[in-house]
Amino acid sequence: MDDSHIPDETLTDMVHHLRPAWRVRGLERVEEGVNSTAVVEADTLKGRRRVVLKPSTSDHPLTDARARAEPQLLSRFDRESDVPVPAVLGSCAEREGVPTPYFLMEYVEGVTHDHARAPELPRSVRETVFREAGRNLAALQDLGPLSAVGDLVGRDGGVSVLDTPDSPSYDAFHDWLLDAYEEALDLLENGGYFPELTEDPTRFADLVPELRAYLRATVPDLPPPAPPTYCHKDYRYGNLVVEPDTGETRAVLDWANLMSAPPAFNLAIAESKLLKPDLNGDADAAAGRAGEFRRALWDGYAARRDGWTFDGATRERIRLYRLAFRLDQMACLPLFADIDPTLDDRDARAAEHRAFVEQYI
Structure with a gap:
């Protein structure tokens, strides 16, 4: 998929695919970057939660291959180092009908400076x-x-x-x-x-x-x-x-x-x-x-x-x-x-x- 803008309903479907028990209440697009990264408000079994969905929308083979490595690397750094990284909550490498890969990670409170x-x-x-x-x-x-x-x-x-x-x-x-x-x-x-x-x-x-x-x-x-x-x-x-x-x-x-x-x-x-x-x-x-x-x-x-x-x-x-x-x-x-x-x-x-x-x- 070459278009960097993924419809809201597709993003919602991605979240449900990774977390079937969750109910998406809101999506807020992250402006920086070329992908349709979104902050997601969802009702979970433990209450309301904010998470981040990061899909890849590039057709470039190298960019796609790098995107497939990202959730694996994040998980390893989270387990084996003290580098502060968001925890990965689920990922999908291949799936028919939607842009892949994509993954879900925790939302970290704080500011990002320009x-x-x-x-x-x-x-x-x-x-x-x-x-x-x-x-x-x-x-x-x-x-x-x-x-x-x-x-x-x-x-x-x-x-x-x-x-x-x-x-x-x-x-x-x-x-x-x-x-x-x-x-x-x-x-x-x-x-x-x-x-x-x-x-x-x-x-x-x-x-x-x-x-x-x-x-x-x-x-x-x-x-x-x-x-x-x-x-x-x-x-x-x-x-x-x-x-x-x-x-x-x-x-x-x-x-x-x-x-x-x-x-x-x-x-x-x-x-x-x-x-x-x-x-x-x-x-x-x-x-x-x-x-x-x-x-x-x-x-x-x-x-x-x-x-x-x-x-x-x-x-x-x-x-x-x-x-x-x-x-x-x-x-x-x-x-x-x-x-x-x-x-x-x-x-x-x-x-x-x-x-x-x-x-x-």
Whole structure:
């Protein structure tokens, strides 16, 4: 089913399929995201309850395979780690006549902050978000290591690293990283991921030769990373339910975008996503905030993960891994400028991207 809007009666049927004794009293659509995720009010044998129904409506094979892994991963993290995740109440992988997969999970009370407004939050709240991000990523990664590098998908009732001609697995993470960089640079030469939305398809093309030469020379000589493990590639404010006054994380959401990668890569991506609002503005002020919040993230991670240190080799890898996030942002600039009010000035955002990558070349 390609249409992301599933009728209310179909959503109600999905809930009844997973919980036949429940009676749905109301549905409230979740605006963020591409799927017809809904908060459900239902009468249960134990009284009125709020839960969340999350179906997948994508026809893309990789997105579908990731969606099949999400309830399995959530259940495992709930059982085997102290990462705060919603409990899964039921799931369906295949069913005729309705979009699949879909699953039901508990509703977690709290707030989800708009990342564009994050700089307006009290500093103590943001420091808590970053520190707990470090702790949560450490707890997640303690469940590894995994056997290969690549996307994690659901197949044959289990979770595995995808290995296809279009999305191959890798034995060495830096081989994967260099291929990912090469793909991003190819896109930058031709208008990015959304060339139909850009008015200047060669906006960053002049940077590509130097970046390509730099990465080809640098990535193979990076110190070897730690073994691959679970990596949440979309750890950001929009995927966190937090206590409003303190910033304490009550739930980490959206586990359909998981991969197997070294811990330092996840730290670099999570840091970049959580700092994204600060990166759109005054450079000196942003640098000061970034240093404070990065220290909170690293302190939280090191305190939770025995034997981990942010030594020179780890810092060197993290610095280069940050470039992966930035190249992806550059390739997505036309789309983000259309949907994100903090990115409406494309020339200003492009200038910030240029200033960042010029630190490397």
